[in-house]
Amino acid sequence: MSATLVIKVGTSSLTNPETGQLALATIAALVEVICQLRQQGHPVVLVSSGAVGVGCTRLRLGERPRKVALKQAVAAVGQGRLMRIYDDFFSSLQQPIAQVLLTRGDLCDRNRYINASNTFQELFNLGVVPIVNENDTIAVDELKFGDNDTLSALVAGLVEADWLFLLTDVDRLYSADPRTQPDAQPITHVANLEELAQVQAGTQSRWGTGGMATKIIAAEIATGAGIRTVITQGKTASNITRILAGEEIGTQFSPQEQPINARKRWIAHALIPSGMLCLDAGAAQAIIQSGKSLLAAGIVTTQGDFNSQASVQICDVEGREIARGLVNYSSAELQQIQGKRSDEIPNILGYAGAETVIHRDNLVVTAVNPSA
Missing domain, CATH: 2.30.130.10 (PUA domain)
Structure with missing residues (x-):
């Protein structure tokens, strides 16, 4: 039985944390897994960060820009290069892809929201893997998602996904940041988000914008739409197929038994x-x-x-x-x-x-x- 999957991969998984260079082996492994899932009949959406990070590397910038206009210019440089790399990898496995760039405004307007939903469905019908990113080049602060974790959760609701995978640089959620606190306890399953009230959110990486707090927010949005959500290691893309096969890998968030309907999800999460x-x-x-x-x-x-x-x-x-x-x-x-x-x-x-x-x-x- 096929399931619609949304896979979000962060900059920390796509790049070397020290240099910002793309981790090509990781990307290749991820592409291979997505193609396997497509061959099994699963519609898949890939929400990919990395445009600004790739642009920084291409332009040889020492750090992520803070000025909005510069960041948007760097994103314009990086987005095309990132898509070319994806296209090369997917084309080698005869898998067509599509670029979908969104701003919050695309989801705030009800007609555009419905049009976006229809477009995704047509791409699925054509056997295409949509690759989604925020349109950093034109987005303004008041209409930004803030991070691709939130974007991926909203897209998951938009396409009525069954699973949302949040690929990151740690293997699962912990009671504290395991990189700085060795005694942090792993959390393998979350049935109620109130259980996480005391969890300390992880810090963001040098090249990325997210953190564990944004992933918990994304899980709240997605599970409220009835979507099972998983946080797992991005460097090991094969975890996705193992999780779908029933293995307890990463941190899994149970979906709400009575999810809210599509219109109310739009009101609750898409609108500002x-x-x-x-x-x-x-x-x-x-x-x-x-x-x-x-x-x-x-x-x-x-x-x-x-x-x-x-x-x-x-x-x-x-x-x-x-x-x-x-x-x-x-x-x-x-x-x-x-x-x-x-x-x-x-x-x-x-x-x-x-x-x-x-x-x-x-x-x-x-x-x-x-x-x-």
């Missing part, structure tokens, strides 16, 4: 909130426990400047995010009606607006443990 609504204790409890619609009476404060249908964070009285949703009123309107009963809204605004501030169909609980 434009503001924040803080609720009283009763309203917050009703949303966390029952996912009920949000009424104006439960809102204590409104923050940010946004229009109707914008994405907002929903927080409890202590400022902790409990949900996200699409509002039926602008921030200016909400500042007038917050704390008011629904039957008072027409007199305050001068017209009969929506009864709910956020309807439950457009609201997603994001608290890790909603039953708490």
Whole structure:
């Protein structure tokens, strides 16, 4: 039985950590495994970092650039070279590939999100392996994914994947960074993300931008979509086939038994909130426990400047995010009606607006443990 797989490989796995030079043997092994998976009938997406790192090497830069414009220029140099290398390796095994460059804006817009989903499905139908990266050359800070771990989790949800593999420079998740703390304990299985509350996130490498914290966030996004997620050693690509065969390698995150639907995943993770609504204790409890619609009476404060249908964070009285949703009123309107009963809204605004501030169909609980 075929399974849709998303494989994310980081810069730390693709390159030599000291020189930044591409680790060609690692890339070749990864390509070979992906081609084997394709021959077995599995649709595969490869989310690949490395464009900036390859560009730095090509231009003989001593360190990763910090200036945005320079980083984007270096990414433009590196992306073409990286794809050429992939194309050479995949072509040697007669496997067609496609380059897919995304920005957060591509997923924030609902029509573009659906178009992207359709494109991936057509590539799968054609037997093509899509190779995905963030479009670093044109992305602006407010529309960046921040790291390819998050991008890979969002792509996994977009293509309704069965597995997300996060390949990194350690063999699994540990209770602390094993490179600096030899007594760190391995974590082989995570059934509940709250178990990781005390885990110390690993540091990022010289050439990469991610860390273990971003992989845990990616696992939260993916498992919420019903996708089994694995963190494992990137230098040993054969681990992927062994894990699919049932071996307990790396750290595996169990998918949620009742994943949220595609639209709510889009609201929860693809959209960038434009503001924040803080609720009283009763309203917050009703949303966390029952996912009920949000009424104006439960809102204590409104923050940010946004229009109707914008994405907002929903927080409890202590400022902790409990949900996200699409509002039926602008921030200016909400500042007038917050704390008011629904039957008072027409007199305050001068017209009969929506009864709910956020309807439950457009609201997603994001608290890790909603039953708490």
